[in-house]
Amino acid sequence: MTLNLNQHGAAAPAPLRVALIGLGAIGRVIAQELLAREADGVTLVGALCQHADEGASLNIPVVTALAPLLALKPDLVVEAAGHGAVKAYGAAVLRSGVDLLLVSVGVLSDAALHAELTEAATSAGRQLMLPSGALAGLDYLQAARLAGLSRVCLRSRKPPLAWRGTPAEGLLDLAAITVPTVFFCGSAREAARDYPKNANVAATLALCTLGMDDTRVELIADPCIQGNVHEVEAVGDAGEMRLQLNNTASPDNPKTSMVTPYSVLRSILSRRATVSV
Ligand SMILES: NC(=O)C1=CN([C@@H]2O[C@H](COP(=O)(O)OP(=O)(O)OC[C@H]3O[C@@H](n4cnc5c(N)ncnc54)[C@H](OP(=O)(O)O)[C@@H]3O)[C@@H](O)[C@H]2O)C=CC1
Numbered sequence: 001m002t003l004n005l006n007q008h009g010a011a012a013p014a015p016l017r018v019a020l021i022g023l024g025a026i027g028r029v030i031a032q033e034l035l036a037r038e039a040d041g042v043t044l045v046g047a048l049c050q051h052a053d054e055g056a057s058l059n060i061p062v063v064t065a066l067a068p069l070l071a072l073k074p075d076l077v078v079e080a081a082g083h084g085a086v087k088a089y090g091a092a093v094l095r096s097g098v099d100l101l102l103v104s105v106g107v108l109s110d111a112a113l114h115a116e117l118t119e120a121a122t123s124a125g126r127q128l129m130l131p132s133g134a135l136a137g138l139d140y141l142q143a144a145r146l147a148g149l150s151r152v153c154l155r156s157r158k159p160p161l162a163w164r165g166t167p168a169e170g171l172l173d174l175a176a177i178t179v180p181t182v183f184f185c186g187s188a189r190e191a192a193r194d195y196p197k198n199a200n201v202a203a204t205l206a207l208c209t210l211g212m213d214d215t216r217v218e219l220i221a222d223p224c225i226q227g228n229v230h231e232v233e234a235v236g237d238a239g240e241m242r243l244q245l246n247n248t249a250s251p252d253n254p255k256t257s258m259v260t261p262y263s264v265l266r267s268i269l270s271r272r273a274t275v276s277v
């Protein structure tokens, strides 16, 4: 048995072994940051991608199926690939005895899948982790929920090109709009389900507050902005919250806020932090 000793001679925990699913705009930044931070007690053991050549520049093992990913003996699998990947692999990861961090939180708008993942985590004694992602203020909102919340609303604005390839294309002429245009008003469940690459934050907010059906969402195509703007309004017994985030977009994906992979990184590093906030 090998014991890692810190500078005071105390036993240090073994490095946390992390595996990724997806090496796109989010996954690649997480991978680069983890590779640069071996000293922080975290080791990137490999990634699951659709194509074996995707990780070539990162010099990490890349596999194209779940079994060889789990054979790398991760302690934590981080999904950064999309709703389809969670449906394909999520429950199996947990059932194999490995914790799972989901970036594609919006997939939990599917109540049956939510129940399946929760059951898999419970029966295996593992944790399903959800990062704050492109959002903020969730600590306050979860405390306010305990005190009693009555209304929660998210307004997400993105430039027209960020809504390409979504149902917004059938509702308005994205190339022609000249003023901010609301094209969706509904529940967090509907937003997360119908805009799987754009409205994961709606699900995250809902899970921390009033739930998928009572958390309200507006989606807006805004030709006057560069990045992604998320506004949260919450009202309850503990007071009112008004929060506006003006997020820089990822240089590799205009739908995704640049802060998202760093939020995941924070969640990962906090598992090995001596002082955790
Ligand atoms: N929680 C939050 O705040 C946020 C969550 N998200 C979520 O994160 C996801 C990833 O975002 P982002 O990195 O910007 O997207 P990208 O499209 O840049 O990257 C996704 C990557 O995952 C790969 N991929 C897709 N399906 C699979 C699969 N089954 N197995 C392995 N790899 C797969 C894609 O490969 P290929 O291109 O070959 O299909 C692509 O390389 C989004 O789809 C969204 O669900 C995004 C932003 C914020």
Ligand SMILES: O=C([O-])CC(=O)C(=O)O
Binding pocket: 134, 196, 197, 198, 199, 200, 201, 202, 228, 247, 255, 256, 257, 258, 260
């Ligand atoms: O990154 C963002 O700003 C939000 C996003 O795409 C999502 O929640 O899916």
